[in-house]
Amino acid sequence: MKACRRVNDYALAVRYLEAIQDKCGGRVKEVWPYIKQEIKPTLDELGILTPEEMGYDRPELALKDVYDM
Numbered sequence: 001m002k003a004c005r006r007v008n009d010y011a012l013a014v015r016y017l018e019a020i021q022d023k024c025g026g027r028v029k030e031v032w033p034y035i036k037q038e039i040k041p042t043l044d045e046l047g048i049l050t051p052e053e054m055g056y057d058r059p060e061l062a063l064k065d066v067y068d069m
Contacts, residue, residue, distance in 0.1 A: 001039070005046045013048050014056075021051065 004013035024031040036050060043050065051057055
């Protein structure tokens with residue numbers, strides 16, 4: 001994370017976090033919160049937001065289901 005900020009590549013830092021979250025696999029609800037709490041001080045120090053804080057965990061332009069209208 002520090003290397004990403006050193007070269008001022010914020011997008012790479014976010015992609016790195018997304019890759020870590022993807023590597024959690026089926027246990028993402030158990031493993032990802034632990035990893036996030038451990039790296040949160042570093043993220044705060046460097047000013048990097050997690051994908052959830054930026055809204056990347058939900059689709060932006062998702063359409064409603066036609067059966068729910």
